Amino acid sequence: MNRIQRVGVVGAGAMGRGIAQVCASGGLIVKLYDSSQEAVSRGIQAVRDDLAQAVAKSKMSQAQADEALSRIHAVNDLKALCDCDLVVEAIVEQLEPKQRLFRELESILAPGSILATNTSSLSVTAIASVCELPSRVAGWHFFNPVPRMKLVEVIQAPRTALEVVQELVALSKKVGHRAVVTSDSPGFVVNHAGRAYVTEGLKLLAERTAEHHVLDAILRICAGIRMGPLELLDLTGLDVSVPVMESIHSQYYGDDRYRPVTLARTRLHAGLLGRKSGQGFYDYSAKGVTPKSESEQPLPSIETTLWWPTQGPASLPDSIAALLPADKRRSSPAEADVIMVAPIGQDLSSTIVALGLDGAKAIAVDPIFGSAAGVTLMVCPATAAETVEAARRLFTSRSVPTFVISDSPGFVAPRVVACIVNLACEMAQQGISSPDDIDSAVRLALGYPSGPFEWGDRLGARLVLEIMQGLYSTFGDQRYRPAPWLIRRARLGLSLSAADRKV
Numbered sequence: 001m002n003r004i005q006r007v008g009v010v011g012a013g014a015m016g017r018g019i020a021q022v023c024a025s026g027g028l029i030v031k032l033y034d035s036s037q038e039a040v041s042r043g044i045q046a047v048r049d050d051l052a053q054a055v056a057k058s059k060m061s062q063a064q065a066d067e068a069l070s071r072i073h074a075v076n077d078l079k080a081l082c083d084c085d086l087v088v089e090a091i092v093e094q095l096e097p098k099q100r101l102f103r104e105l106e107s108i109l110a111p112g113s114i115l116a117t118n119t120s121s122l123s124v125t126a127i128a129s130v131c132e133l134p135s136r137v138a139g140w141h142f143f144n145p146v147p148r149m150k151l152v153e154v155i156q157a158p159r160t161a162l163e164v165v166q167e168l169v170a171l172s173k174k175v176g177h178r179a180v181v182t183s184d185s186p187g188f189v190v191n192h193a194g195r196a197y198v199t200e201g202l203k204l205l206a207e208r209t210a211e212h213h214v215l216d217a218i219l220r221i222c223a224g225i226r227m228g229p230l231e232l233l234d235l236t237g238l239d240v241s242v243p244v245m246e247s248i249h250s251q252y253y254g255d256d257r258y259r260p261v262t263l264a265r266t267r268l269h270a271g272l273l274g275r276k277s278g279q280g281f282y283d284y285s286a287k288g289v290t291p292k293s294e295s296e297q298p299l300p301s302i303e304t305t306l307w308w309p310t311q312g313p314a315s316l317p318d319s320i321a322a323l324l325p326a327d328k329r330r331s332s333p334a335e336a337d338v339i340m341v342a343p344i345g346q347d348l349s350s351t352i353v354a355l356g357l358d359g360a361k362a363i364a365v366d367p368i369f370g371s372a373a374g375v376t377l378m379v380c381p382a383t384a385a386e387t388v389e390a391a392r393r394l395f396t397s398r399s400v401p402t403f404v405i406s407d408s409p410g411f412v413a414p415r416v417v418a419c420i421v422n423l424a425c426e427m428a429q430q431g432i433s434s435p436d437d438i439d440s441a442v443r444l445a446l447g448y449p450s451g452p453f454e455w456g457d458r459l460g461a462r463l464v465l466e467i468m469q470g471l472y473s474t475f476g477d478q479r480y481r482p483a484p485w486l487i488r489r490a491r492l493g494l495s496l497s498a499a500d501r502k503v
């Protein structure tokens with residue numbers, strides 16, 4: 001292990017220079033090559049600047065920065081990589097130039113050396129298919145900016161030797177990154193696991209469950225995710241995100257789990273790309289008005305009486321009941337102005353019908369992600385405007401941020417989180433990666449507060465399954481079919497991380 005001492009990096013753009021930097025900082029000799037010599041000079045300057053910043057922030061000493069820089073050598077001929085133990089490719093994201101490069105590298109390098117690609121969307125198997133020794137080809141997929149994103153995916157194509165994977169995992173650790181091992185499948189781990197968040201966020205918007213800023217605020221405030229899905233799309237740009245969404249959907253042969261909503265492409269055609277075009281879901285122009293992302297201002301509560309079930313399928317949890325005035329609770333729904341229910345995986349309309357409630361007085365509150373930090377109220381076509389106002393003021397008068405949405409089985413946060421967990425379960429079932437690796441990848445690269453398996457276990461596999469079943473039965477849409485991995489562990493009462501028994 002750790003026999004790799006010399007690394008060649010081909011492509012000195014945003015990724016190649018970052019890979020060169022972390023390898024050199026990890027003590028390796030790096031040879032940096034690019035078809036443009038200017039790109040190499042720019043790349044080395046960028047590394048120098050970044051290391052200077054690290055010194056300024058006391059993250060490394062000047063001597064360490066100087067040593068790291070001295071280990072990076074610009075080379076102007078691919079043949080100069082002949083003594084490298086590993087060559088990492090970070091050139092243009094097109095199959096043919098990558099295949100051409102790998103064929104050329106094979107003729108230069110010793111048979112025992114490793115060839116790695118930093119591709120983010122191409123098949124590693126397809127790149128390796130032109131090589132005489134595909135067993136030494138693997139993916140080593142970093143994230144941008146490489147020195148700060150401490151995750152790397154090690155992609156094992158069907159013919160990649162296990163030792164190659166093990167060497168790359170060990171090397172990742174040496175250069176300060178957490179490696180997750182994945183099979184060669186569309187999106188690998190991070191771009192696959194991240195599908196559920198943006199795709200479901202867009203689906204909620206397309207259903208007009210709430211406005212974009214309300215959906216974003218719920219996911220930030222109630223679920224604790226750093227950035228809402230629509231602000232995230234604005235940051236990435238629909239010109240980047242829509243092709244990725246469509247490509248993954250088609251690479252999985254149109255599986256409905258990955259189906260994007262049409263409004264994303266329509267907005268792309270309209271040039272509403274996001275920050276880069278000055279207008280996306282939000283307005284970034286100088287005169288743009290940022291919509292209130294938080295809930296309405298606190299208003300005094302309206303004199304109102306309440307009833308909520310304390311047992312049964314839509315009963316209010318104590319944590320929510322504690323936010324309500326107990327003295328206003330009446331002993332039956334008929335005596336109350338507002339009926340508050342907390343269904344799991346069901347929308348308000350079906351809850352009203354199932355419990356035989358007066359629709360005009362009924363409103364639902366999210367029992368899972370609701371707390372003093374924020375609550376989500378769900379209304380349906382039968383809910384009276386006075387009911388909405390009275391319910392909203394019950395919370396806002398106590399300074400609890402309150403978001404109102406239309407009927408959605410699983411509200412917003414539980415629905416999105418259940419989809420994230422369900423998709424991760426599907427990935428584990430397919431052996432794309434292990435639960436532990438998927439959790440680390442999602443936390444480190446996507447910045448979710450928990451990995452999907454940790455999150456699912458905290459909520460409970462049965463609860464996640466109930467939400468998915470509710471979504472599936474309401475919409476009749478295959479995108480919500482519960483993953484067998486989730487169903488089995490929920491039924492058996494096991495952790496979602498419990499591995500399959502090897503047979």
Ligand SMILES: NC(=O)c1ccc[n+]([C@@H]2O[C@H](COP(=O)([O-])OP(=O)(O)OC[C@H]3O[C@@H](n4cnc5c(N)ncnc54)[C@H](O)[C@@H]3O)[C@@H](O)[C@H]2O)c1
Pocket residue numbers: 010011012013014015016033034035036039089090091092093094097101118119120121141142143144
């Ligand atoms: N930018 C990202 O966020 C990101 C993240 C992960 C992976 N990737 C992947 O990393 C790779 C590089 O991306 P990037 O953003 O650094 O691109 P980039 O455009 O910044 O840099 C690519 C560099 O490769 C050079 N190049 C192109 N063809 C070459 C060839 N045949 N031989 C030698 N050099 C060549 C170019 O001159 C350029 O300097 C792509 O495969 C991309 O999908 C990018």
